[in-house]
Amino acid sequence: MKKDKKRSECPISCSLDIFGDKWSLLIIRDMMFANKSTYGDFLKSEEKIATNILASRLQSLEENKLIEKLEHPDSKAKVLYRLTQKSIDLLPIIVEIHIWAEKHFDIPADIKAMIKEAKKDKDEFIKTTTRQLKKQITT
Amino acid sequence: MKKDKKRSECPISCSLDIFGDKWSLLIIRDMMFANKSTYGDFLKSEEKIATNILASRLQSLEENKLIEKLEHPDSKAKVLYRLTQKSIDLLPIIVEIHIWAEKHFDIPADIKAMIKEAKKDKDEFIKTTTRQLKKQITT
DNA sequence: ATTTGCACTTGCAATATGCAAGCAAAAATA
DNA sequence: TATTTTTGCTTGCATATTGCAAGTGCAAAT
Numbered sequence: 001m002k003k004d005k006k007r008s009e010c011p012i013s014c015s016l017d018i019f020g021d022k023w024s025l026l027i028i029r030d031m032m033f034a035n036k037s038t039y040g041d042f043l044k045s046e047e048k049i050a051t052n053i054l055a056s057r058l059q060s061l062e063e064n065k066l067i068e069k070l071e072h073p074d075s076k077a078k079v080l081y082r083l084t085q086k087s088i089d090l091l092p093i094i095v096e097i098h099i100w101a102e103k104h105f106d107i108p109a110d111i112k113a114m115i116k117e118a119k120k121d122k123d124e125f126i127k128t129t130t131r132q133l134k135k136q137i138t139t
Numbered sequence: 140m141k142k143d144k145k146r147s148e149c150p151i152s153c154s155l156d157i158f159g160d161k162w163s164l165l166i167i168r169d170m171m172f173a174n175k176s177t178y179g180d181f182l183k184s185e186e187k188i189a190t191n192i193l194a195s196r197l198q199s200l201e202e203n204k205l206i207e208k209l210e211h212p213d214s215k216a217k218v219l220y221r222l223t224q225k226s227i228d229l230l231p232i233i234v235e236i237h238i239w240a241e242k243h244f245d246i247p248a249d250i251k252a253m254i255k256e257a258k259k260d261k262d263e264f265i266k267t268t269t270r271q272l273k274k275q276i277t278t
Numbered sequence: 279a280t281t282t283g284c285a286c287t288t289g290c291a292a293t294a295t296g297c298a299a300g301c302a303a304a305a306a307t308a
Numbered sequence: 309t310a311t312t313t314t315t316g317c318t319t320g321c322a323t324a325t326t327g328c329a330a331g332t333g334c335a336a337a338t
């Protein structure tokens with residue numbers, strides 16, 4: 001994997017240089033909302049990422065400090081991937097994508113319910129969820 | 140250009156299927172904040188998109204109803220691209236990306252100032268900006 | 279009548295993605 | 309202790325996407 005050079009100083013462009021692809025945010029989503037934390041967990045996701053792509057995305061996310069690679073407490077064969085403050089800060093973006101998608105697509109009922117909750121008091125939802133996610137990185 | 144099939148029903152995945160690439164949101168950005176509206180305008184952007192990629196992205200954005208292709212009032216040689224309600228609805232996402240980027244990167248001072256304004260009263264900023272963008276599509 | 283501007287298209291090389299198989303270390307099982 | 313399974317990758321190869329340079333066709337300006 002090559003480190004892309006920044007295309008410009010634009011904040012949107014710089015952000016897309018990091019997570020502007022079809023897979024990175026899905027891995028973050030899995031870590032945020034589905035409590036996934038291992039290579040095997042991510043492989044099991046509905047979208048069926050290829051093994052080499054997963055490996056390359058994990059590496060790029062780590063290089064960009066969106067995830068950390070740690071020893072798994074259960075076993076040395078496993079690797080534990082963990083969110084960072086930087087990736088937890090992506091939550092507002094991810095919430096807004098949900099809200100946009102809910103307006104313009106058909107969304108499964110359970111997720112729709114969660115989005116409805118989030119919309120009721122966006123700031124509160126983000127605060128609460130952020131606090132929960134932070135717990136995992138401060139222990 | 141092939142129409143990708145949805146990878147899953149997940150709202151994040153569906154959204155990324157549409158704008159999860161390095162260029163689509165930059166075109167939207169140019170239309171939202173730099174008043175760009177023609178093929179030539181987009182080519183002039185700092186990030187230097189290749190001509191064929193620009194053509195393919197414009198086609199995909201049009202297929203996904205994020206932009207509309209119209210006759211240019213000035214000349215038949217030109218084409219006017221215009222935002223839709225669906226793409227104007229992306230504004231909250233784009234604002235949150237700005238805010239995230241401002242926290243984690245060095246950003247040019249002028250853009251930083253705009254982000255500061257947006258953060259002061261996010262809802263108001265989005266409302267005002269949305270109203271301005273809508274003006275362009277209702278006339 | 280000729281040149282310029284605009285919106286693309288085409289050809290081709292480089293890069294990224296997708297799929298299937300393989301592999302080493304650790305853990306579980308016999 | 310020996311064998312099998314699990315886990316987290318890597319490798320090889322086909323296909324798709326991207327990037328670059330050049331070219332094309334129509335409209336407008338000179």
